[in-house]
Amino acid sequence: CYVPLDPGGPRARLSAIAADAGVSLVIGDAAVAEFGAVAGIDVPPPAAPGHCPATPDTTAHVLYTSGSTGRPKGVLTSHRNIVAFVTGFATRLGVGPGTRTLGISSLGFDAFTMDVFVPLSVGGSVQLAGTADRADPERLRRFIVEHDVDWGFITPTLLSLVDPADVPGWRTVACGGEPVPAELVARWLPGRRFFHVYGPTETTVVVVTDEVTGVPADPLPLGTPTPEHRAHVVDDDLRPVPPGEVGELLIGGPGLAAGYLGSPELTARKFVEDPFTPGSRLYRTGDLARLRSDGRLEFAGRADRQVKIRGQRIELGEVEAALGAHPDVGAVAVEAVPGPGGTRLVAFLSPASAPSDADIHAYAGERLTEAMRPAVLRRLDVLPVNPVTGKIDRPALRALAGDEPGEDLGGSPVAEVWRKVLGPGAGPDFLLAGGDSITAMRLVAALRADLAADVSVEDVFTGRTLDELTRRVAAAAPLTGPGLTTGHAPALSPPQRRLWFL
Structure with a gap:
């Protein structure tokens, strides 16, 4: 079997995963380095x-x-799991010979199985987008058009950066990984098939789907289970709740993984005996759901502190543990709050003299993936405590997160775009203001749309500060659109040149 990791990712986290998996062999472009x-x-x-x-x-x-x-915990997925997913999903979403899928998912993201194995198993092909094409919304649009993509999975965060009118050949869209706004679906739906897809890694990629028809409305239904899978909404005692009531969503079927590597107790808690189908198991997703009157499932939140950031599952406890290991941090609490580009993380540190943003970002960079790093850092003398429970007062922290102090960045057009994308409290340093690769794409798209400046993601990361980006915008040529080399297979991006551990 293989264990995919990100070359250039958080070194301490990569080392911990390699040790946990008992890696003995490394294959890949970045293996030696x-x-x-x-x-x-x-x-x-x-x-x-x-x-x-x-x-x-x-x-x-x-x-x-x-x-x-x-x-991090390792999910053990078998060949049987993958074959069950690939065959059932291809049938449900109409993938067949000649289908040309969009390949933009990381090898470490379970959606890679959808991008690649689904089309190749039925005689289709996958168009692997390179680094520059993935990182720039205009290049992504051109890639989709030039490579005749007609089917693709994408998170709503990325989908929102593409205008459906610019990619008329993309006829089937599968979208999920985080809440999908009805407004986004309405933009893409005319003349297309649009599927809302759902599934944890432990059930092999996707186990519930819904083809959106009519006028979409929030919240979008998750849909119904894929072939041979079953879903139950239950109470704390694993008894079914009546339709319309909220309970925990449990999944059964051939996609269920064997469990977690080296974690028998966690496996026993999450993969339980199926009281409805003797001899089978169910996976406790931790997601809350309700069964609608039309038989479709509807998402209703989480039963724990797990969140989704740009389609990736994040346990807030792992982020807190990583930041709390810093010798100069006394206590830490992390909350997920709405931001300009979707959910973002705010970390509260004590004492008030806790290390600077730059120090914390450097420390976190060795231990947390990009999506796990807090966008905002706040320092307090002590974390607020609920006087009744004696626990951290998290509602009070979420209220503080919404009361973010602003910084005077001036009134230039670039500063206005900066605040629109990064938030009204953003400082002048892109990375310290919580900027990441997706935010850079949104910033570039906004600068192009509002100021017609031909800037790139590289300009954002290289310039990094508002002042430097302003200079680059002023020096940029009028927007004509970046070129795209065609006539040969695109180079794989670093996230696609993953390490394979055997």
Whole structure:
């Protein structure tokens, strides 16, 4: 089996995952640079493929998701799980010979299985977008058009950066990973098939889908289970709740993973005996849902502190544990709050003399993925405590998160766009203001739309500050659209040149 990791990702986190998985062999473009000096890990040169001894129940891959204890957890997915997903999903969403899918998901994101294995298993093809095409909304649009993409999965955050009128050949859209606004669906729906898709990594990518028809309205239904899968909405005692009432969503079927690598107790808590189908198991998703009168499921929140940031599952406890390990941080609490571009994380640190934003960002960069890093850091003498429970007063923290002090950045057109994208309290440093790759794409798209400046994501990251970006906008040529090399297969992006651990 393989374990995908991000070359150039948080080094401490990569090392922890490699150790947890018992990695002994590394294959990939970045293998030598990342793990060539690690004792006990072999980095062989390229070689011809050998015989594959896998059986249906052999583990195909171990995908690591965020863990509430502060350590990522590895999900054991078998070949049988993947085949069940691929065949059922292709049938449900109409993927077949000649389908040209969009490949933009990371190998470490379970949607990669959808991007690649689904079309290839039925005679289709996958168009792998390179780094520059993924990082720039205009280049992404041109890539979709030039490579005749007609089917693709994408998160709503990325989909919102593309104008449906500019990609008329994209006829089937699968969207999920985080809440999908009805307004976004309404923009894309005319003349297309639009599927809302849902599924945790533990149930192999997607297990519930809904084809949106008519006039979409919030909240969008999750839909119904894919072939051979079943869903139950239950109370705390795993008894079914009446239709319309909220309960925990449990999933059963051939997509259920074996469990978590090296974590039998967690596996036993999350993968439970199925009281409705003797001899089978159910996965406790931790998602709250209700069964609608039309038989479709509807998402109703979380039963724990797990959140979705740009389609990635984040356990707030893991973020708190990583930041709390800093020797100069006394206590830490992290809350997920609405932001200009979707949900973002705000970290509250004590004491008030806790390290600077730059120090915390540098420390977090070694331990947390981009999506897990807080966009805003706030310092308090002490964290507020609920006088009744004696626990951290999280509602009070969320109220403080919405009361973010602003900074005078001036009234230039670039500053106006900066505040619109990063938020009214954003400072003059892009990274310290919570900027990331998706935010950079949104900033570039807004600068192009509002100021007709031909700037790029590289300008944002290289310039980094508002003053430097303002200079680059002033020096930029009038917007004509970046070029795209065609006539050969696109180069794989670093997230696609993943490390494969055997």
